[in-house]
Amino acid sequence: MERIFLSIILLSAAAGILALLLKGYFRFSKKQYRARTKCIVWVSLLVSMMLPFSINIKKSFTSALPSGAVSTQNQFTLIPGVMTEPAGFQIPENNWLTVLTWLWLGGTALILLTKLICYTIFSIRLKRQGEIVQDAPNKEDMQKICSRLGISKNIKLYRTKETDTPLLIGIFRPAVYLPENSMLPEQERLILFHELSHYKSHDLFIRFLLMVVTAVHWFNPVTYLISSELKVSMEEACDAEVLRQCGFEARKLYGKTVLETACRQKGGLPLVSAPFAADHSRLKVRCQRILSDDDTACRGKGFMVGACSLVAVLVVACALIPKPQVTADDQNVPSTSTQLRTEPAVTPDQLENWLFPVAGDLSITAPYGKNTFAFHKGLDVTRNGISGEEIHAAKSGVVVTANTAAHAYGNYVVIDHGDGYKTLYAHCQSLTVTEGQQVAQGETIAFVGSTGNSTGPHLHFEVQKNGKILDPTQIFPDLKELR
Template sequence: MSMLETLFQKVLQVSMSTSIVIGVLLLLLPLINRSYSAKWRYLVWLIIAVRLLIPFSPSIAGEAPVTIPSVSQNVQIPIPLPANTNLSEQTNIIPTQPTPVVTPNSSAVRTITLADLLPVIWLIGAILFMTYYFAGYIVFRKSAMRFSEIVEDEQTLATFSQMKQEMGTKGNIELIRSKKVQSPMITGFVKPIFLLPYVEYSEADLELIMKHELIHYKHKDIWNKLVMVVANAVHWFNPLVYVMRYRSNADIEMACDSELVEGTGTEFRKQYSETILSAIHKGRERETVFSTYFYGGVKTMKERLGNIFDGGGKRGGIVALCLVVAAVIVIGALVACGGSTAAELTAEEKAQITELLDNFGRELTNVTIIDPENVVAEQIKEHYTPYLTSNLLSKWVLDPSLAMGRTTSSPWPDRIEVDSMEKVDSDRIKVQGYVVWVASGGQNGLKVTAKVPAVFFVKKDSSTGKFLIDNAFSNKYAFYDTEELTKMLQSVLPEAGSQSEPFIVATWPLIDGSEEEIALAYMGTGGAYVDYYTLCIGQDDKLALANFKDEDGAVGPHVFAEGASVKHEVRLSVYNASPLNFYVYQYQVDRDDSDAISNIDVEAYRWNMDAQVFEFDADASQQFKEELENSLDVDKVILAQLSNALREALVANYSPYYKDIGIHLTLDPRADSFTVKDGVASAILDANITATLKAEKLEDMPFVKGMLDYLESVRSTLTDAQLDAANDVIDDWKSELSGYIGKPEPTSYATYKVVARVDDSGNIDKDTVKFYIEQPSTTGSGFEFYPVPDPMFDSEETLYRNGQNAVKEAIEKAGK
């Protein structure tokens, strides 16, 4: 046996025995968290990590070595890679039969076996793992230092010096501001640096941030994290080690929090919690694992806040916890001998779940997702409450855009057809099926227009014994392979899939009739205050991450946040009036102590069809920011809704014929241009509209096509004079229209009045919206508002006939 094989066997022995300890500790984690402090918890994780790095076990008489079965055949084994490892292609190792070597005692030819391959694969995996993290650390540090400057502000330096003195820190730590960090952190093993983002902090917040990081420095947490990463690298094949490393990071943060708030009152703890929450930022830069960043990750935020306000005394003592470790080794050995799988569903359970989804499916048509949010929320509570868990019901009520329901007057969701059921764990069942959409028509009065894939997670309510829907989504990609989607999302957010299965929330076609579409992916991670999403491009039933070009010109995938705390709110919004006007907005709203808005930050990205990338749009960002400011002002909510209604109507009417549509609406300066009286709202809005014809040549225009087709149909019957007249009118129109091909038309100016009924909550009734346009009075005195035609522009058929008529009239005049 080679040295590598011997080492690998010992690593396997250590990994298997230590996994029992880790597994049982994780099972007992709620009890341990209640009884023992975070400081002693992470010390136990550190002891286990050190144990994982010692590749031998005490000798036990009769101990059976770990063996790997010999497989006398060629095998193909993909190399597992650490999450986030981006390679142009993943190579498969395919061993081949060696050339026979004949010796006097040889009776068989040795083949390459699985036992030969696994030690090599393990070593390659460990090297790749460490290379990935250390390369990431080097790249991160260089990038952070490249876009940085040494802090020279005397007040900040004085605060830092004072905090070092209070914390008893003697090391030389350089204070630096960097554009490449989103939260404060200390990094560096030999020459530590304290990195601050370009964010303005209050004096109180800055002191807390500095104390927090200096506690990390005092605890030597960067070195502790190094031990954890090396242990993870050696045991990269063991999923429990990944979980242990995550729990260790969480406990490191909570131990730091506990020390900082020890002996303080509720007000101080509240202030410290607000400081942590303020670290939530609109963007997400990849941190290095070898750092102590102030914002420890959204997944641990809820635990940290609970820990901060936990005033109950918790026991310390490494002896007690070592006794627990010793005890769970025995328990773990017994557990390892057993094991059970989730029981199969009974026929009765299947019938109950089918009935649940049948009843829920009949209610889908009663919830209209495109109604105002408060209306949809009431519809959800009225029609869905008997079928959803309280968790899903509150989630859909708070954000109705996530709910299932009706999106158009026709077709509409009629029922749910169940295809399969699978028990994924002891209390959850995954159901796959289809939402059947129907419309009027067919032999029985209804025709099926689509069957959209849908996934439901069902669980039994412990108090009533009834099955309820705990999660649900329906779209083309609902059946998309979860493992493949998770792996793709983890390339941009390592935590993807850590809370729940990622899934596709919604899709939008890029071009009518095209298979290519945009898909919004929920990343299956988050915490008490925030969830994360990203966008994908879907084509031929496959998904790929969408690319974004930021304001600095960098191109790559982008992670969007959704969530809110007491003083901060971050939201994602998608606006898809047409493929050429497909925008994605990320906005953040911050409030001060009086609940007044102190800051609004907006990033808008517009889809570039040619480059196949979402590009940062500064003008759209500013416009959306202005509209958001108005919408958040209670006095302007109704005006914003009227303005949006007009914009949507204009885009809908322009889109069939125009591209690159730009619409800027302002409230007309005349008196009483905006009124709300007796439940009716009215606004007079000035519109500036720029757009470019979709037609790329004159013959694409229905009017020109009508002229040419009519001339060809009657050419043989015309005299020379009539033919000349027809060609003259065609040439005149071509000359006039050619100036509009391929470039924006001159800005169109118009004044509109928008009228709609409004309820007591300030929401307009979209069914009552009416549009009027200001034109010269038919009586010849001044201007008046006249109803806007619906549609505003002639149809292609009408334009085609008008072209025919123009040539026909010219021919008739020439024949007289």
């Protein structure tokens, strides 16, 4: 889970910078872009903020494992002179990153739960208090507007005391609600055109995505800037859709309707709805646009392609960042004063064969060594994220630890192979050995799982010599090709 949180942090920071650049460009550019163009750009950025992933490079990495006895098939030669990091199999405790991760998760869950509860309560009240409109003129207006906009969905029309502003609500069962106040038939016709334009543009789905993104990135203030800009762009786009059908007198009536509705509105509305006049801070600019008969705003196709390409670059850049593995398998980054030492060279007759613990088409999800955030003491591998794969002893030895207690490493095994060598196998689904048991090379000792502080099924594998951590790829050179 820490990996996901760190990916979200990186993505949120990059998206925040891009959002500020876009905001500055829209504000100071001499060109006036259509509201729908802005919508597409902001939605592209919004979608990119929900794609925190990294790329795993796969390579076939197979070995035939024997049942019980030692095998010489698909084994690797131990390479002497590897770099070591003064550590040992110290089992780290939960650190500040774990605390921040749970704080982020708690905040996200709380915000989402609160918004969904408010939306549900508001929807129920609207449904209970609303009366379906049976007036022939209104029903005819709805049918004509739906036909003009190419809407085949049966959208119901209600009147209610529960809202001061007209709004469209309901992702799967959309309905338009009109307040119970006196409005001219021409005003209601303009309002219906506006609200149905929201449906045609799938704005309710966009607002739902917006709710999720603001909940996930609640710690980033720029997220709320994106939310504000997107909602304004959606309203302006629907205004433009209405005004294409209007002359100047109808524009004045539409502007008057927006002002009257904004003055009547008192309470807040749920995010997953499309109110007619919700943002009072942009009301003056909105009315100026309505009354302006200038339809020369640039469609901005070139800009839209460029901006969306920039968003795509952001996503790919974040995807190419190696997955930060700061979980139970990590320890503090060694200080600059820490000297990495090399094991003494050995003669060829001292070389011994090792067997990699997992067979199959493997991926390295977190390599050994210093990454963006910490020092990873081992190697994380997975076979297509599958649980239950057999884990075999890399060499013969004695099991010195077989821990199934609740721990950051989850279920893990430590084997002493003699000559100062030990290996650790962590996050196992279950163990098949006990402490003090003698095991042969290739013998099944556990199964791949996701216990402890883990985000998915994988094996965390460490090698130690004389109390110092070794890089597993020095023992298994073929693993370097998987990086």
